[in-house]
Amino acid sequence: MNRFDTNRMEAIVSHEEQLRDTVSAGGFSGDRIFRMITLGFALSIILILLLITIGMAVESIPALKQFGWRFITGANWDAVQGRFGALPYIWGSIVSSLLAIVAATPLAVGTALFITEIAPKKLGGAIASLVELLAAIPSVIYGLWGILVMIPWLQQTVEPFLVDHFGFLPFFRGAPYGVGMLAAVMIIMIMIIPIITSITKEVLLTVPVSQKEAAVALGATTWETIRMAVLPYGRSGILGAVVLGLGRAIGETMAVTMVIGNTPQISLSLLDPAYTMPSVIANEFAEASSNLHSSALMEIGLILLVMTLLINITARFLIWGVARQGAAGGRI
């Protein structure tokens, strides 16, 4: 044993002694204090959420009183006349987020499968860190890239193609502006891929090797192993990842505002400009001149909060359901 190791041993021994001293000195009261502190931290988070909700609810009282349910069902948003109906914003938020999720999920799950199951370890690691790098890019940079690169491409190449070949569908009608629902869906899709990919990857890494080996032993191909052993095991986790992606999608503000065209209308066409709830808040809050206007924007914020809560609750139930099903007989 050389000197370095001896030193380390001594250090470890003395640390153990210290620990023992602490425990014997007052273990019970120390535990209690620690429990109280952590409880305090946990409660403070609930309190913050509660205070935010109450604050927003109080601020939206004037709009709630004035418009009632018509706030959600009305489609007329006119700050000059003081009439506010939020339906086009709610529509825009829901449609853009859902379409982005539908587009992003196969891409993200496929990437995660490649990283964990197919690629050599080094290549997988490199791709994983590149994907995580995507998550580190600020929203406004995505927006600028959207305006300068993606929108001209959509406007000159993609949208004319869609109009020419699929123009008979109501989803691809109208003039190719570049900005609009399609641009928003694409930018949200790119922004939520990293979060879905990295969580799915973590989930897939927890699949026991024994399960995969069992499948391989039965003569399964790589695809069959993934389909029968890997995906069923990770189902609830992947669903959770998708829902977290949806949470991010619906709250995404800056990049969406820069590419969606900011026109409060309800249209089936993906080429038409639209508007989302976070975008109208970001656009109009700073210069909202009347109390009713800022109150209406607050109410939109409140609706957004409630919607996010509902999404999360639904997701919880879904995940529990899948987990129970998996426990009952989803295994091979």
Added chain:
Amino acid sequence: MYKQIRNTVVALAAVCAMAGTAGAGTLINGAGATFPYPIYSKWFNEYAKIDTSVKFNYQSIGSGGGIKQITAQTVDFGASDKFLTDAELKAAPGRLIHIPTVMGAVVITYNVPGVKTGLKLTAEDVSGIYLGKITQWNDPRIAAANPGVRLPAKPIIVVHRSDGSGTTAIFTDYLSTVSPEWKSRVGMGTSVRWPAGLGGKGNEGVAGQVKITAYSVGYVELAYAFENRLPFATVKNRDGRYVVPSIKSTTAAAAGAARHMPADYRVSLVNQPGKDAYPIAGFTWLLVYENQKDKVKGKKLVEFLRWELKKGQKLAAPLLYAPLPPNVVRMVEKTIAGIR
């Protein structure tokens, strides 16, 4: 080398001295409009060199926020691109004075392949386009003023600001003034219900959209259009002349308004008389209480305002703001003498 070190030391000493006095001196807080932020911060920087005992802190949170904060008296002065309504003035706990500082103008920019800068537009053209009534570039109403310009038979793509802004307030003020239909259907405000077109966020959003979209038209702030060398339209003014948007023609709009300027400066500068007056222009104002609660701050504020009217105005044009015309400066000097 020696000189460099000496300069650095002197500069450092100056900074320390400034920081020291600022800590001990008067701090005057303001909040409001984003549009005049560059010129205001330039003024406050320059003024810090002249009077080291006072420091200005300006938060550009938007005109709406500025009005709210000065009404709640959480700041010493407010700033706004729109003047207060009678109701808003009544809501304030004291008598609020509007002090016009500089002017801005709104430029109509467009992207029509084959049409160079300087397209001539009348007030009816501009309001017709934004109402969605003039939908083709080769509309006879546009063509009438532009003989020799080959206007394409293409639909006009209208772009407007999506975020609430003083630029939109000036532009919709203009449209409401020249078009009774606009006034009744849409009205004026920092954000309105647009009858036509797409929304871009900020001047850069509108300009970017116009740049990539052939056959589009949009409106941006004068300074932004100049800095980015955007093509712009000349607009027919009240005297029937087509005026190029510029700092000079914006100042001319205020000079035209001076003859019937109300004592509280709550006046719109759009569509003013004068052969050189550009029709889409507006003041930006500081909002100050006539009776200052803190007399020391009040005195310092008035001293600054005097300096701003004498010396500060010369700093406006390089930053692409239009300075006040001399006749308006004389009026404002009298007004600020009344602040106690």
